[in-house]
Amino acid sequence: MLTIAVDAMGGDNAPACVIEGTVQALQESDNRFEVVLIGQSDKVEPLLAAYDISSLNLKFLHAPEVVTMDDIPATAVKTKQQSSLVKGLQLCKEKQADAFVSAGNTGAQMAASLFVLGRIPGVLRPTIYAYFPRLGEGLTNIVDVGANVDCKPENLVQFAEMLTIYQRYGAGIEKPVTGLLNIGEEEGKGSETLKQTYWLLKEADSKGKINFIGNIEGHDILKGKASIVVCDGLVGNTILKFGESIPEFLGSLFKSSLEQLMASGRIDQSTAKITSEMFKGMFEPFDVEKFGGVPFLGVDGISIVGHGRSSSRAIKNMIYMAEHMVEKRVNAHIAEVLNEK
Amino acid sequence: MLTIAVDAMGGDNAPACVIEGTVQALQESDNRFEVVLIGQSDKVEPLLAAYDISSLNLKFLHAPEVVTMDDIPATAVKTKQQSSLVKGLQLCKEKQADAFVSAGNTGAQMAASLFVLGRIPGVLRPTIYAYFPRLGEGLTNIVDVGANVDCKPENLVQFAEMLTIYQRYGAGIEKPVTGLLNIGEEEGKGSETLKQTYWLLKEADSKGKINFIGNIEGHDILKGKASIVVCDGLVGNTILKFGESIPEFLGSLFKSSLEQLMASGRIDQSTAKITSEMFKGMFEPFDVEKFGGVPFLGVDGISIVGHGRSSSRAIKNMIYMAEHMVEKRVNAHIAEVLNEK
Numbered sequence: 001m002l003t004i005a006v007d008a009m010g011g012d013n014a015p016a017c018v019i020e021g022t023v024q025a026l027q028e029s030d031n032r033f034e035v036v037l038i039g040q041s042d043k044v045e046p047l048l049a050a051y052d053i054s055s056l057n058l059k060f061l062h063a064p065e066v067v068t069m070d071d072i073p074a075t076a077v078k079t080k081q082q083s084s085l086v087k088g089l090q091l092c093k094e095k096q097a098d099a100f101v102s103a104g105n106t107g108a109q110m111a112a113s114l115f116v117l118g119r120i121p122g123v124l125r126p127t128i129y130a131y132f133p134r135l136g137e138g139l140t141n142i143v144d145v146g147a148n149v150d151c152k153p154e155n156l157v158q159f160a161e162m163l164t165i166y167q168r169y170g171a172g173i174e175k176p177v178t179g180l181l182n183i184g185e186e187e188g189k190g191s192e193t194l195k196q197t198y199w200l201l202k203e204a205d206s207k208g209k210i211n212f213i214g215n216i217e218g219h220d221i222l223k224g225k226a227s228i229v230v231c232d233g234l235v236g237n238t239i240l241k242f243g244e245s246i247p248e249f250l251g252s253l254f255k256s257s258l259e260q261l262m263a264s265g266r267i268d269q270s271t272a273k274i275t276s277e278m279f280k281g282m283f284e285p286f287d288v289e290k291f292g293g294v295p296f297l298g299v300d301g302i303s304i305v306g307h308g309r310s311s312s313r314a315i316k317n318m319i320y321m322a323e324h325m326v327e328k329r330v331n332a333h334i335a336e337v338l339n340e341k
Numbered sequence: 342m343l344t345i346a347v348d349a350m351g352g353d354n355a356p357a358c359v360i361e362g363t364v365q366a367l368q369e370s371d372n373r374f375e376v377v378l379i380g381q382s383d384k385v386e387p388l389l390a391a392y393d394i395s396s397l398n399l400k401f402l403h404a405p406e407v408v409t410m411d412d413i414p415a416t417a418v419k420t421k422q423q424s425s426l427v428k429g430l431q432l433c434k435e436k437q438a439d440a441f442v443s444a445g446n447t448g449a450q451m452a453a454s455l456f457v458l459g460r461i462p463g464v465l466r467p468t469i470y471a472y473f474p475r476l477g478e479g480l481t482n483i484v485d486v487g488a489n490v491d492c493k494p495e496n497l498v499q500f501a502e503m504l505t506i507y508q509r510y511g512a513g514i515e516k517p518v519t520g521l522l523n524i525g526e527e528e529g530k531g532s533e534t535l536k537q538t539y540w541l542l543k544e545a546d547s548k549g550k551i552n553f554i555g556n557i558e559g560h561d562i563l564k565g566k567a568s569i570v571v572c573d574g575l576v577g578n579t580i581l582k583f584g585e586s587i588p589e590f591l592g593s594l595f596k597s598s599l600e601q602l603m604a605s606g607r608i609d610q611s612t613a614k615i616t617s618e619m620f621k622g623m624f625e626p627f628d629v630e631k632f633g634g635v636p637f638l639g640v641d642g643i644s645i646v647g648h649g650r651s652s653s654r655a656i657k658n659m660i661y662m663a664e665h666m667v668e669k670r671v672n673a674h675i676a677e678v679l680n681e682k
Contacts, residue, residue, distance in 0.1 A: 133590075135590060135593060146524045149524065149531055149532040149535075150532045150533060181579060182575075183487045183490065183574065183575060183578040183579070190490055190575060191490040191491045191573075191575055192491055194490075194575070217578075217579070217582050218578065218579040218580065218581065218582030218583035218584075218585075218586065219582040219583065219585055219586035220586075221583055221586070222583070222586050222587070222590040223586070223590075231579075232532075232575075233524065234523075234524060234531060234532055234535070234573075234576060235575060235576050235579055237524040237558075237559065238522060238524070238558070238559040238572075238576055238579075238580060239559065239579060239580065239583055240559065241558050241559030241560040242559035242560065242562055242563070242580055242583065242584075243559075243583075244559075244560055245559065245560035245561075245562070245563050245564065246563070246587060249474075249476060249563040249564075250591070250623060252476060253623045253624075253626065254619075254623055257619045257622050257623050258619070261615065261619060266615055267612065267615055271608065271612050271615075274602065274607055274608055274612075275616050275619070278595075278598045278599070278602060278616070281598050282591060282594045282595055282598055285594065
């Protein structure tokens with residue numbers, strides 16, 4: 001049976017949401033795996049007491065320290081060895097757990113994952129991707145979304161290769177399609193780095209490691225032109241955060257439009273209610289909590305990172321993602337493909 | 342009286358839309374300026390004949406060649422000297438016109454503007470900015486949006502300085518606010534270029550050239566945290582094109598939601614109509630045609646660039662923008678500030 005270590009202290013709504021999500025995952029999956037919940041006993045145990053956990057595959061492990069959102073990533077790993085973050089990753093390292101899940105400080109989790117678990121042989125830099133809404137079926141992932149800036153062409157190519165493997169084996173996409181995010185479609189466009197990356201991606205394509213469709217532009221993302229959008233972390237992080245701000249921005253425009261229409265008597269309460277539901281429904285493709293979180297690709301172990309705002313549902317889905325990463329042997333495939341000549 | 346040269350052949354809907362917009366500008370402004378419309382006589386003159394232009398300050402200048410969207414920027418300037426693009430800019434150079442307006446090939450316009458007009462003394466690289474929607478009052482401009490990639494810190498600082506001058510003198514914003522688009526707010530974040538840029542922007546702030554509020558992130562753009570968002574053209578171009586694709590993406594989600602609601606009988610035709618109007622109204626802040634186009638900042642002359650999709654209304658507003666740039670003496674202010682010690 002798989003064992004998943006869960007950071008009870010990670011996230012804006014921790015530990016309450018984390019506990020709730022963990023209990024839900026075990027109940028819903030009928031105890032398909034075991035969870036080790038790690039955190040400060042005085043914070044976690046009183047909340048755990050509210051659930052009947054006697055029938056669940058749930059263990060608790062005390063960790064006296066907590067890595068907060070304000071901790072400096074590189075320092076936190078060294079100064080907070082007794083934190084839930086470091087202890088959880090150590091369980092993985094010592095093979096007492098198969099995967100680790102946290103919605104805490106992303107930078108610290110990245111640093112600690114690298115420090116404790118190391119890189120898969122052949123990986124230059126591990127990376128983080130994100131989910132993006134798209135028209136129609138399928139999946140769009142953007143890589144890198146902030147773990148790496150000043151990426152070299154070789155880094156960007158590895159990101160595409162690793163995400164191709166994830167989408168193929170982890171997400172069941174038969175033919176993941178890679179596009180290089182650029183200022184124009186023509187070859188020869190963009191920065192010096194992107195020009196070189198273009199040719200390296202072509203080469204990776206000719207070796208069958210990826211399916212490269214060339215340069216794509218900002219307006220191609222939502223259209224779903226590529227399932228893998230490759231860019232430097234500076235671009236990906238900006239697009240990701242910009243995208244996350246859209247529902248709130250439009251929600252505010254929607255609210256004032258609706259208030260105007262109601263004040264003028266053009267629509268009544270019940271229509272306003274239907275319209276509001278419709279508006280909410282429209283943003284369903286923006287709901288990334290259904291994926292919960294993402295694995296750090298390239299780390300020699302499974303470390304799933306979630307949004308600080310994660311709800312219990314997101315935590316539950318992160319646990320499933322961890323299970324999925326173990327079962328689909330994504331890391332073994334990455335090691336294999338990256339070390340092919 | 343000012344003379345504005347207008348490229349009749351520039352844009353997806355040229356020359357019809359350009360002619361219509363030009364006539365509207367002259368009628369609406371009561372012949373406040375003179376327009377020289379430049380293009381192929383066999384294409385333009387038959388369309389012009391549909392208007393009563395005898396009372397308008399409108400001249401026509403024949404240009405046998407046309408720079409198309411497919412022309413390579415650097416080549417077009419040299420091989421198509423008899424194009425409306427090059428002839429229009431030459432009118433400016435020879436002081437027969439005060440400004441030039443085009444909705445054609447942006448890259449070619451940039452190259453030709455540099456080639457024919459040159460740079461304002463002290464300017465390292467001219468730039469293009471774009472308008473962005475924001476919550477509440479005010480204005481958000483992003484610079485650079487694709488004219489420059491691989492920007493050096495000195496370039497990014499000049500972009501902020503030039504746009505500050507434009508917003509102050511051209512747009513009447515008393516205190517333009519500059520933010521550096523980055524992956525986090527803390528100083529020391531981001532690429533090597535951004536780290537250096539941060540300190541140069543601080544320095545420009547201490548000299549009173551700009552008002553710098555530090556690093557901002559992708560989610561701060563729509564919130565209107567800064568009136569000037571500074572970034573490399575690779576980031577700005579991606580965000581711009583991504584932003585432009587949002588109304589269509591959401592429109593498509595809206596349409597299918599509405600169809601579902603109507604099919605289930607939850608709303609009737611007339612409510613659907615009101616809801617559709619409301620949805621359209623919500624995207625009013627995304628309407629950048631009210632600004633028409635933007636000037637190339639840093640070019641020694643006035644060259645206004647518009648979107649290829651420009652309507653007649655956008656063309657009209659571009660002509661007003663050209664007039665405005667001349668009257669507010671934006672270029673003189675740029676020369677002054679950039680050459681201060």
